[in-house]
Amino acid sequence: xxxxxxxxxxxxxxxxxxxxxxxxxxxxxxxxxxxxxxxxxxxxxxxxxxxxxxxxxxxxxxxxxxxxxxxxxxxxxxxxxxxxxxxxxxxxxxxxxxxxxxxxxxxxxxxxxxxxxxxxxxxxxxxxxxxxxxxxxxxxxxxxxxxxxxxxxxxxxxxxxxxxxxxxxxxxxxxxxxxxxxxxxxxxxxxxxxxxx
Amino acid sequence: xxxxxxxxxxxxxxxxxxxxxxxxxxxxxxxxxxxxxxxxxxxxxxxxxxxxxxxxxxxxxxxxxxxxxxxxxxxxxxxxxxxxxxxxxxxxxxxxxxxxxxxxxxxxxxxxxxxxxxxxxxxxxxxxxxxxxxxxxxxxxxxxxxxxxxxxxxxxxxxxxxxxxxxxxxxxxxxxxxxxxxxxxxxxxxxxxxxxx
Numbered sequence: 002x003x004x005x006x007x008x009x010x011x012x013x014x015x016x017x018x019x020x021x022x023x024x025x026x027x028x029x030x031x032x033x034x035x036x037x038x039x040x041x042x043x044x045x046x047x048x049x050x051x052x053x054x055x056x057x058x059x060x061x062x063x064x065x066x067x068x069x070x071x072x073x074x075x076x077x078x079x080x081x082x083x084x085x086x087x088x089x090x091x092x093x094x095x096x097x098x099x100x101x102x103x104x105x106x107x108x109x110x111x112x113x114x115x116x117x118x119x120x121x122x123x124x125x126x127x128x129x130x131x132x133x134x135x136x137x138x139x140x141x142x143x144x145x146x147x148x149x150x151x152x153x154x155x156x157x158x159x160x161x162x163x164x165x166x167x168x169x170x171x172x173x174x175x176x177x178x179x180x181x182x183x184x185x186x187x188x189x190x191x192x193x194x195x196x197x198x
Numbered sequence: 199x200x201x202x203x204x205x206x207x208x209x210x211x212x213x214x215x216x217x218x219x220x221x222x223x224x225x226x227x228x229x230x231x232x233x234x235x236x237x238x239x240x241x242x243x244x245x246x247x248x249x250x251x252x253x254x255x256x257x258x259x260x261x262x263x264x265x266x267x268x269x270x271x272x273x274x275x276x277x278x279x280x281x282x283x284x285x286x287x288x289x290x291x292x293x294x295x296x297x298x299x300x301x302x303x304x305x306x307x308x309x310x311x312x313x314x315x316x317x318x319x320x321x322x323x324x325x326x327x328x329x330x331x332x333x334x335x336x337x338x339x340x341x342x343x344x345x346x347x348x349x350x351x352x353x354x355x356x357x358x359x360x361x362x363x364x365x366x367x368x369x370x371x372x373x374x375x376x377x378x379x380x381x382x383x384x385x386x387x388x389x390x391x392x393x394x395x
Contacts, residue, residue: 003233005339010207015240035388036200042385043212045332047346049383055392063395101384122346125325125366132329135242142202149244149319160395169322186246187298188239191232195252198260198357 014139019185021144022078023178029084033141034174041137046130048108049101052094052123053130054166056087066159071171072150082146082173087156088134089166090127092120124169131170138174144181146173211336216382218341219275220375226281230338231371238334243327245305246298249291249320250327251363253284263356268368269347279343279370284353285331286363287324289317321366328367335371341378343370 004011012018034057046052058067064085071079079085095113099106113119131147138145148171156168201208209215231254243249255264261282268276276282292310296303310316328344335342345368353365 003229004237004337005210006207006237006337007204010203011237011337013202015237018240020242031394032200034392038388038392040201040203040208040212042391043215043382044329045217045342045344047344049385051386051391053391057392057394059394097386097390101386103383125346128322128325129329129332132241132326133333135326136330136333140201140203140208145242147242147244149322185240186300188246189248189294189298191235193294194239194248194250195231195235195254197228197254197256 013142014136018139019144019182021146021173021175021177021181022183023181024078024082024144024146024173024175025178027083027176029143029174033143034084034086037134037137037141040140041130041133044130044133046126047122048098048105050094050098050123050126051101051130052090053127053134054089054091055134056089056160058085058087067156067171070152070155070159071148072152075148075150075171078146078173079148079171083175084173086172086174087160087168088127088131088170088172089161089168090120090123091166092116092123093165094123095119120167124167127169135172138172143174144177148172210339211333215336216341216379218343218370218372218374218378219380220378221275221279221341221343221370221372222375224280224373226340226371230340231281231283234331234334234338237337238327238330241327241330243323244319245295245302247291247295247320247323248298248327249287250324250331251286251288252331253286253357255282255284264353264368267349267352267356268345272345272347272368275343275370276345276368280372281370283369283371284357284365285324285328285367285369286358286365287317287320288363289313289320290362291320292316317364321364324366332369335369340371341374345369
């Protein structure tokens with residue numbers, strides 16, 4: 002037993018969990034997503050910048066605005082999932098740093114004053130948070146269906162017209178439906194992914 | 199009880215876990231890192247591309263080669279942590295796609311033949327995996343100290359001289375030492391991070 006995490010939690014988050022491609026009709030409540038957020042918000046980002054933003058697409062009108070920017074293979078499941086989340090990076094996350102990192106009040110106007118540096122750091126850290134969020138969805142007993150296949154510029158123009166956010170990942174969320182899972186694909190052996198020097 | 203994940207696992211991974219800034223002398227074994235990898239390798243990446251590579255810096259010689267590229271504030275802890283991992287993206291991850299995604303054998307020579315697209319996709323997905331890995335370290339009962347403050351080009355030249363990998367994050371790993379933790383910083387309230395449309 003090398004891991005401290007209980008076997009049931011290992012199964013829930015990693016070993017039995019799969020990306021879902023179909024979903025049941027059971028709704029996903031605001032409370033469930035709030036519980037996910039209140040859990041994963043504590044996982045680390047550099048300088049506590051917390052740049053991830055989550056747009057929950059619920060209304061039929063918003064859903065149709067999203068679906069048209071998804072790649073064709075992702076449209077049917079995004080049309081029918083109980084809930085779809087657009088994960089994005091807030092390119093102006095530095096405005097919140099005085100609250101989030103009160104002991105370094107100058108960072109906002111020094112290191113993070115440059116838009117390029119800010120976008121690079123924000124995108125990296127929001128992507129870490131996207132990883133935490135996927136596991137958080139599973140922690141709520143829900144299945145996640147993360148998708149990279151969509152038109153980023155289209156989604157950004159549609160949902161973030163002020164240019165202050167950029168989309169990173171779209172995730173369908175719900176209980177798995179019929180034939181939700183594809184067979185597990187192979188992973189790289191440890192020795193091909195990990196090197197000791 | 200909105201979450202399916204046991205409270206003890208919530209504490210271990212998120213609620214009680216903190217970034218560690220000092221570490222005890224207790225070594226971190228190969229078996230522990232292997233257990234982390236065998237857990238987190240199952241978390242999803244797009245097209246199962248699995249682009250994350252992990253370089254475990256163990257020898258005194260390798261450690262000194264790494265420490266000189268860390269920002270000054272990160273040097274003491276990186277010098278003394280029982281183990282330090284350099285997380286990187288394999289820019290030639292597509293070479294493994296025929297094994298990892300056997301039902302789409304042409305992707306390697308079509309979509310992923312372009313170096314720019316490959317680097318963007320690989321960096322994004324390796325960063326998701328970096329998030330999984332941080333939580334995996336915690337799942338092993340260990341503390342993680344992720345650091346973005348280092349000279350990327352320096353580390354890449356030092357450890358990935360063939361240009362086939364790019365560093366993303368450096369993580370100290372071990373049991374927490376004395377005064378390992380700083381006070382918990384605030385996080386964004388749910389309504390500031392999550393929007394419903």
